[in-house]
Amino acid sequence: MQRHYFDHNATTPIDPQVLDAMMPALREVSGNASSIHSFGQDARLLVESARLQAADFLRCEPKEVVFTSGGTESDNLAILGAVRAAAGDRKHVVTTAIEHPAVLQTCGQLEREGVTVDYLPVGPSGVVDIADVSAALRPETVLVSVMHANNELGTIQPIAEIAATAHAVGALFHADAVQSAGKLPLDVDTLGVDLLTISGHKIYAPKGVGALYVRKGVEIESIQFGGRHERARRPGTENVPGIVGLGAACELASQRLAVESARQAALRDRLEQAILSQIANTWVNAAGSPRTPNTTNIGFGGIEGEPLLISLDLKGFAVSSGAACSSGAVEPSHVLLAIGLSREQARSCLRLSIGCGTAAEDVDRFLAVLPAVVERLRALAPAGR
Amino acid sequence: MAEELIAVAMSGGVDSSVVAALLHSEQRPVVGMTMQLWNQQRIPELIPEGGASGRCCSLDDVYDARRVAQSVGIPFYVVNFEDRFEQEVVAPFVADYVSGRTPIPCTICNNLIKFDQFLDMAKQVGAETIATGHYARIEQDASTGRWLLRKGVDESRDQSYFLFGLTQDQLSRSSFPLGGMQKDEVRALAKKLNVPVADKGESREICFVPNGDYAQFVEKYLEQKGGEAVSQGVVVDSEGRALAEHGGVHRFTVGQRKGLGVALGKPAYVTEIRPATGEVVVGSKEALNKTIFEVDRLNWISIAQLDAPLRVEAKIRYQFRPRSATIRPSDTPGRVVVEFDAAQIAITPGQAAVFYHGDVVVGGGWIV
Numbered sequence: 069m070q071r072h073y074f075d076h077n078a079t080t081p082i083d084p085q086v087l088d089a090m091m092p093a094l095r096e097v098s099g100n101a102s103s104i105h106s107f108g109q110d111a112r113l114l115v116e117s118a119r120l121q122a123a124d125f126l127r128c129e130p131k132e133v134v135f136t137s138g139g140t141e142s143d144n145l146a147i148l149g150a151v152r153a154a155a156g157d158r159k160h161v162v163t164t165a166i167e168h169p170a171v172l173q174t175c176g177q178l179e180r181e182g183v184t185v186d187y188l189p190v191g192p193s194g195v196v197d198i199a200d201v202s203a204a205l206r207p208e209t210v211l212v213s214v215m216h217a218n219n220e221l222g223t224i225q226p227i228a229e230i231a232a233t234a235h236a237v238g239a240l241f242h243a244d245a246v247q248s249a250g251k252l253p254l255d256v257d258t259l260g261v262d263l264l265t266i267s268g269h270k271i272y273a274p275k276g277v278g279a280l281y282v283r284k285g286v287e288i289e290s291i292q293f294g295g296r297h298e299r300a301r302r303p304g305t306e307n308v309p310g311i312v313g314l315g316a317a318c319e320l321a322s323q324r325l326a327v328e329s330a331r332q333a334a335l336r337d338r339l340e341q342a343i344l345s346q347i348a349n350t351w352v353n354a355a356g357s358p359r360t361p362n363t364t365n366i367g368f369g370g371i372e373g374e375p376l377l378i379s380l381d382l383k384g385f386a387v388s389s390g391a392a393c394s395s396g397a398v399e400p401s402h403v404l405l406a407i408g409l410s411r412e413q414a415r416s417c418l419r420l421s422i423g424c425g426t427a428a429e430d431v432d433r434f435l436a437v438l439p440a441v442v443e444r445l446r447a448l449a450p451a452g453r
Numbered sequence: 454m455a456e457e458l459i460a461v462a463m464s465g466g467v468d469s470s471v472v473a474a475l476l477h478s479e480q481r482p483v484v485g486m487t488m489q490l491w492n493q494q495r496i497p498e499l500i501p502e503g504g505a506s507g508r509c510c511s512l513d514d515v516y517d518a519r520r521v522a523q524s525v526g527i528p529f530y531v532v533n534f535e536d537r538f539e540q541e542v543v544a545p546f547v548a549d550y551v552s553g554r555t556p557i558p559c560t561i562c563n564n565l566i567k568f569d570q571f572l573d574m575a576k577q578v579g580a581e582t583i584a585t586g587h588y589a590r591i592e593q594d595a596s597t598g599r600w601l602l603r604k605g606v607d608e609s610r611d612q613s614y615f616l617f618g619l620t621q622d623q624l625s626r627s628s629f630p631l632g633g634m635q636k637d638e639v640r641a642l643a644k645k646l647n648v649p650v651a652d653k654g655e656s657r658e659i660c661f662v663p664n665g666d667y668a669q670f671v672e673k674y675l676e677q678k679g680g681e682a683v684s685q686g687v688v689v690d691s692e693g694r695a696l697a698e699h700g701g702v703h704r705f706t707v708g709q710r711k712g713l714g715v716a717l718g719k720p721a722y723v724t725e726i727r728p729a730t731g732e733v734v735v736g737s738k739e740a741l742n743k744t745i746f747e748v749d750r751l752n753w754i755s756i757a758q759l760d761a762p763l764r765v766e767a768k769i770r771y772q773f774r775p776r777s778a779t780i781r782p783s784d785t786p787g788r789v790v791v792e793f794d795a796a797q798i799a800i801t802p803g804q805a806a807v808f809y810h811g812d813v814v815v816g817g818g819w820i821v
Contacts, residue, residue, distance in 0.1 A: 374532060378578045444577075448576055
């Protein structure tokens with residue numbers, strides 16, 4: 069069975085160019101990047117080259133890039149690290165209701181440690197209101213953390229404005245840019261961020277590697293112990309092949325950002341319009357908001373996302389209902405509830421996220437199958453349930 | 454499209470794993486699905502030492518089911534029915550105990566979850582039929598056209614008692630590939646088909662009460678719901694004399710002998726539970742004997758309905774050898790009177806009475 073992948077926000081395949089770049093680090097360069105000898109120096113060279121690539125991608129200094137094991141760790145390090153490093157009386161954090169669990173649950177941990185956290189609501193637009201940010205800020209606010217683009221809706225948050233607002237009260241600003249990296253231009257100065265998270269496997273690098281941008285002069289406490297790697301901010305032997313892959317992916321992302329953004333946006337728009345016009349009682353969540361070019365989140369009134377997802381998978385189409393992390397849990401997507409959908413509506417939504425490997429033909433095949441699947445499910449829907 | 458897709462309800466245990474492997478080995482198109490019904494972590498006090506594996510819905514069992522599906526080479530999904538399970542099975546289970554009845558959640562789960570919501574889900578993903586690891590047989594009566602439910606060939610494993618509530622439609626869309634096998638054959642088949650859980654043990658506890666302590670479950674569940682405290686009450690003898698205080702009628706079941714907190718000088722049994730007054734009546738073993746009782750909420754399988762008295766063998770709890778009885782319509786609409794030929798011990802409200810003709814299930818209902 070030919071398979072078609074519409075779940076690039078969950079993860080992306082490793083790009084062949086990225087894999088090629090990694091192969092020497094897997095086959096030939098075996099040293100520990102912290103060792104003094106030549107083996108170590110060979111590995112160190114690869115790590116620092118990758119750091120330059122990542123810094124170019126983020127438009128920052130190489131020493132501002134901390135390599136981690138991925139987006140979740142970067143978010144943990146940014147939030148826990150910044151709050152714990154702050155002076156004792158600054159015990160307030162502002163974030164939003166639509167963050168990734170890596171941010172939300174880290175904030176939950178801070179609450180258990182005695183920090184007050186405000187979770188800002190968003191309306192149907194899926195975009196946080198800058199006025200809400202201002203209203204939530206206090207003199208003791210230590211950190212504001214708002215994602216650049218939402219993983220489920222693709223909605224883009226006004227990061228630069230939020231950052232400026234946060235800085236006005238002396239708070240630090242962290243952005244989870246896992247879902248915007250490779251899809252939107254990232255420039256840490258334009259965005260005004262102090263801390264910024266990216267993840268390798270969302271930009272065609274392997275799983276298990278990510279980075280945190282830490283603006284020069286910003287203090288964070290390490291959240292793990294065991295060495296002085298990454299300027300004592302992230303102990304642990306460097307994942308050399310992963311880091312090389314991340315560096316290569318950053319470079320690749322910069323190169324093809326403009327072309328791919330436009331191509332994917334056109335494909336996504338066609339997909340969206342076709343579904344809206346061919347299938348009754350469908351809607352696009354946060355349709356009117358600025359969104360990442362590859363993402364659409366569509367409600368199919370009257371049916372459940374779970375059997376829809378399974379039916380499509382059995383026919384070779386990989387899609388997602390809500391975020392992958394919350395599948396298997398009973399709760400409908402917290403993001404969809406946050407934009408005002410009922411539980412029933414939230415359960416009827418699918419997220420489709422295309423990527424560099426998605427061709428017009430994939431979309432055509434999907435559109436050839438989807439209407440009949442939806443129609444069958446609607447015909448079977450138990451009345452009144 | 455080739456042959457029709459079959460959805461196998463996979464629990465992670467040996468039986469349903471063998472079903473999946475067997476159907477796949479017969480070149481049938483199969484999709485495996487595990488029902489997530491209950492979050493064990495909700496009442497962590499009930500998880501026994503060493504974990505709750507073997508009782509459905511533990512992470513270990515989902516892991517096992519997935520491993521089997523991967524090893525067999527079939528698509529696999531976890532489907533989440535927690536909301537419906539709590540509403541249809543767990544909450545009524547608790548309500549029954551609080552009302553002095555002794556429920557059988559497995560039967561309710563079969564009627565309303567496994568052979569209802571799961572069947573719906575199967576149909577939605579394109580599978581017209583489901584297969585499970587139950588030890589029972591389904592066949593169509595050539596003369597009447599009715600779908601029949603028969604005992605499993607391995608009588609020691611027979612689960613037809615828990616399946617009496619299945620409707621004709623449910624039976625027509627289900628299959629029990631293990632119904633014609635002995636458990637030993639199933640284990641051998643598991644080895645032959647390289648099912649990775651061939652040596653896994655099993656538990657017969659109710660799946661959402663992994664440590665088997667129903668009273669504790671009822672108390673913890675009500676506590677979490679912020680509901681009313683469980684009523685205290687008194688243990689009384691048949692003349693109404695108070696013998697002891699007790700911690701709630703949910704801790705008792707008719708026929709229970711242990712944990713009564715009374716000394717009568719001879720073995721004492723719970724003979725009746727009166728939820729309205731909180732009284733638990735105890736008496737001699739003889740006082741438990743009853744010949745005649747009524748059942749309601751009937752479901753008929755081999756017959757369309759009961760119009761006249763019928764000789765059957767009746768089974769009044771899972772661990773009970775069916776005994777001869779006559780069933781007839783009651784004066785109360787919707788009920789049936791069951792009269793055993795000889796008195797039986799502990800006919801327990803809340804349990805099911807299932808009627809057989811040999812190994813064919815005639816129907817059944819709930820003991821009032």
